[in-house]
Amino acid sequence: xxxxxxxxxxxxxxxxxxxxQAERVLARVNDKFALGINIEKGLVGGAAIDAHGSPLPExxxxxxxxxxxVLLGAxxxxxxxxxxxxxxxxxxxxxxxxxxxLFGNLRPAILYPQLADASxxxxxxxxxxxxxxxxxxxxxxxxxxPRGIRELENGEREGxxxxxxxxxxxxxxxxxxxxxxxxxxxxxxxxxxxNVLEATxxxxxxxxxxxxxxxxxxxxxxxxxxxAMQLVRAPKQFDVMVTGNMFGDILSDCAAMLTxxxxxxxxxxxxxxxxxxxxxxxxxxxxxxxxxIANPLATILSVAMMLRYSFDEADAAQAIExxxxxxxxxxxxxxxxxxxxxxxxxxEQMGDAVLAAL
Amino acid sequence: xxxxxxxxxxxxxxxxxxxxQAERVLARVNDKFALGINIEKGLVGGAAIDAHGSPLPExxxxxxxxxxxVLLGAxxxxxxxxxxxxxxxxxxxxxxxxxxxLFGNLRPAILYPQLADASxxxxxxxxxxxxxxxxxxxxxxxxxxPRGIRELENGEREGxxxxxxxxxxxxxxxxxxxxxxxxxxxxxxxxxxxNVLEATxxxxxxxxxxxxxxxxxxxxxxxxxxxAMQLVRAPKQFDVMVTGNMFGDILSDCAAMLTxxxxxxxxxxxxxxxxxxxxxxxxxxxxxxxxxIANPLATILSVAMMLRYSFDEADAAQAIExxxxxxxxxxxxxxxxxxxxxxxxxxEQMGDAVLAAL
Ligand SMILES: CC(C)[C@H](C(=O)O)[C@@H](O)C(=O)O
Ligand SMILES: CC(C)[C@H](C(=O)O)[C@@H](O)C(=O)O
Numbered sequence: 001x002x003x004x005x006x007x008x009x010x011x012x013x014x015x016x017x018x019x020x021q022a023e024r025v026l027a028r029v030n031d032k033f034a035l036g037i038n039i040e041k042g043l044v045g046g047a048a049i050d051a052h053g054s055p056l057p058e059x060x061x062x063x064x065x066x067x068x069x070v071l072l073g074a075x076x077x078x079x080x081x082x083x084x085x086x087x088x089x090x091x092x093x094x095x096x097x098x099x100x101x102l103f104g105n106l107r108p109a110i111l112y113p114q115l116a117d118a119s120x121x122x123x124x125x126x127x128x129x130x131x132x133x134x135x136x137x138x139x140x141x142x143x144x145x146p147r148g149i150r151e152l153e154n155g156e157r158e159g160x161x162x163x164x165x166x167x168x169x170x171x172x173x174x175x176x177x178x179x180x181x182x183x184x185x186x187x188x189x190x191x192x193x194x195n196v197l198e199a200t201x202x203x204x205x206x207x208x209x210x211x212x213x214x215x216x217x218x219x220x221x222x223x224x225x226x227x228a229m230q231l232v233r234a235p236k237q238f239d240v241m242v243t244g245n246m247f248g249d250i251l252s253d254c255a256a257m258l259t260x261x262x263x264x265x266x267x268x269x270x271x272x273x274x275x276x277x278x279x280x281x282x283x284x285x286x287x288x289x290x291x292x293i294a295n296p297l298a299t300i301l302s303v304a305m306m307l308r309y310s311f312d313e314a315d316a317a318q319a320i321e322x323x324x325x326x327x328x329x330x331x332x333x334x335x336x337x338x339x340x341x342x343x344x345x346x347x348e349q350m351g352d353a354v355l356a357a358l
Numbered sequence: 359x360x361x362x363x364x365x366x367x368x369x370x371x372x373x374x375x376x377x378x379q380a381e382r383v384l385a386r387v388n389d390k391f392a393l394g395i396n397i398e399k400g401l402v403g404g405a406a407i408d409a410h411g412s413p414l415p416e417x418x419x420x421x422x423x424x425x426x427x428v429l430l431g432a433x434x435x436x437x438x439x440x441x442x443x444x445x446x447x448x449x450x451x452x453x454x455x456x457x458x459x460l461f462g463n464l465r466p467a468i469l470y471p472q473l474a475d476a477s478x479x480x481x482x483x484x485x486x487x488x489x490x491x492x493x494x495x496x497x498x499x500x501x502x503x504p505r506g507i508r509e510l511e512n513g514e515r516e517g518x519x520x521x522x523x524x525x526x527x528x529x530x531x532x533x534x535x536x537x538x539x540x541x542x543x544x545x546x547x548x549x550x551x552x553n554v555l556e557a558t559x560x561x562x563x564x565x566x567x568x569x570x571x572x573x574x575x576x577x578x579x580x581x582x583x584x585x586a587m588q589l590v591r592a593p594k595q596f597d598v599m600v601t602g603n604m605f606g607d608i609l610s611d612c613a614a615m616l617t618x619x620x621x622x623x624x625x626x627x628x629x630x631x632x633x634x635x636x637x638x639x640x641x642x643x644x645x646x647x648x649x650x651i652a653n654p655l656a657t658i659l660s661v662a663m664m665l666r667y668s669f670d671e672a673d674a675a676q677a678i679e680x681x682x683x684x685x686x687x688x689x690x691x692x693x694x695x696x697x698x699x700x701x702x703x704x705x706e707q708m709g710d711a712v713l714a715a716l
Binding site: 233251 | 480582618
């Protein structure tokens with residue numbers, strides 16, 4: 001196997017703690033399955049601001065461009081809340097997405113049967129929930145120009161942003177979503193606000209065109225307000241959902257919360273060629289950072305996604321996912337997923353348990 | 359009492375059926391409390407397209423400007439899905455909001471104890487739920503210019519919209535929200551995406567400034583993705599939420615669905631002087647239109663909001679709300695809120711029951 005380069009960016013808050021456990025797991029499967037993966041480290045977010053004055057230092061970006069996949073912890077925290085918008089920790093994350101062209105964000109929302117109780121929804125509505133949100137990640141209002149805060153003629157200020165999508169941007173995320181649907185339940189729901197926003201009128205048109213190339217996928221459209229309702233009302237009606245950057249941010253967090261266990265959910269952000277960045281869906285949780293109690297499973301499962309999507313190593317990926325399942329079956333729980341009668345463990349002990357199960 | 363003019367716009371789908379019942383209720387309290395209200399009728403949405411070729415005919419707009427309050431059913435339906443964006447039924451609604459300057463949209467999400475089972479959330483998480491979303495309704499990306507679909511230099515098309523808020527726009531909706539919080543639990547959560555969107559950086563700044571004028575209200579800020587999660591996780595943490603047009607569209611539908619009974623939820627859209635448009639939160643439900651089975655209670659409760667906000671007739675408003683409570687206590691249920699052992703009634707029978715309780 002040719003040498004494979006993985007860049008690990010622990011980031012801020014609980015990032016370093018959870019990434020440490022994911023690295024142990026990655027090292028183990030690397031050995032066991034002879035994956036030939038080399039690990040390098042880098043700084044991003046608040047940690048990079050502290051060290052280099054920038055949330056995405058040149059050296060980190062170079063390493064990220066050179067590697068085959070990135071494993072990220074999480075960025076941000078109150079410490080950097082008052083720094084200028086242009087150098088906030090989030091800009092490190094957004095800069096990576098944009099510079100690496102990671103336009104396709106896959107966010108699964110899966111309810112683990114062992115954690116069925118954790119959902120705030122009634123059990124019958126979420127049992128077996130397994131949906132995938134495909135979010136466009138390098139366009140839309142997140143990156144649209146012009147943007148800023150300007151002074152109007154009457155002297156008051158106005159904040160403004162631009163929401164836009166070109167046909168080719170919609171087409172490439174659309175293809176990713178149709179292909180994902182083909183490999184899953186064959187159902188794709190495209191979410192827009194085509195009754196109000198022209199940007200999404202074009203989005204809908206392109207999705208309809210693409211549908212002709214995927215006759216085995218059933219495409220439907222839904223307005224974003226209705227999609228938010230339907231996720232709460234009957235989430236199991238969905239298989240794959242595809243939407244723009246902003247709506248995807250909102251809906252994927254909503255969907256994740258339906259499982260009640262966002263400490264369990266990984267994500268992948270992919271470019272055209274399978275290069276990707278992998279990170280847990282949850283944030284840097286500054287309130288519990290440094291206590292060794294964070295749940296490392298979302299990051300460990302992000303490693304599994306990496307092996308599957310960037311390295312085409314389905315067996316190794318499956319081994320990790322199975323090990324996580326065994327760990328849950330054995331009753332190990334970090335504080336965020338703890339329930340009565342279960343075995344409360346620390347971040348590191350959870351890592352130990354997964355390694356033991358591997 | 360000086361003569362008070364109410365314009366009734368039944369609209370499309372189930373609109374005419376539910377509005378008919380609300381009108382009966384309005385007529386009854388008008389008599390009983392000697393409110394001096396005159397009712398006029400008009401066309402809007404698809405019904406107006408069919409009759410006049412426009413979703414908001416000049417005559418409707420004139421009547422709307424001249425009256426003291428508008429009662430609206432709902433607009434839209436598949437029949438008009440293929441007409442040009444500029445004359446779709448939704449444009450009638452948006453045109454009314456904008457032309458009447460109805461910038462403040464109040465959307466309560468209340469769980470009726472009689473309907474506690476209808477929620478998809480676990481009972482303990484929603485019991486007693488009573489939150490109010492204050493949505494900015496005449497600005498933001500809904501109305502921002504420039505907008506449209508254009509051809510790029512490389513020949514492909516791009517759809518674009520503009521998201522913007524000026525300080526004065528934020529200030530007036532902010533004041534409405536702070537005042538609402540003062541009259542309720544004293545807690546206001548402002549929702550934005552200030553870590554990414556400059557338009558909402560200014561929003562947050564203005565909210566912070568306003569807070570100084572309302573020392574009795576506790577202001578917090580939340581990112582919109584987190585707000586969507588928190589609504590699903592623990593909705594009772596909120597009292598009043600205030601946000602922009604687009605986020606408000608999404609979050610208010612999500613919040614409404616938490617109650618499981620969107621057939622029960624009214625809304626008010628207010629201008630600076632208490633003139634308002636009142637409508638149910640739910641849509642025109644074309645799939646059940648004409649069957650006489652729609653739930654008229656959200657529209658009836660919209661009449662109560664009208665009496666309270668536009669006419670300062672708290673007693674008459676309360677009488678309607680109490681009558682709805684009695685009707686539910688008596689076990690009357692339309693199909694959307696039906697549960698075992700309850701008395702399934704038609705739209706008109708539900709109207710009868712409320713009238714009887716009045
Ligand atoms: C941190 C923030 C910029 C980011 C986003 O909005 O994309 C986060 O919420 C996410 O969903 O990954
Ligand atoms: C019909 C549509 C234009 C409208 C909106 O998006 O504002 C509706 O969803 C609402 O919330 O009143």
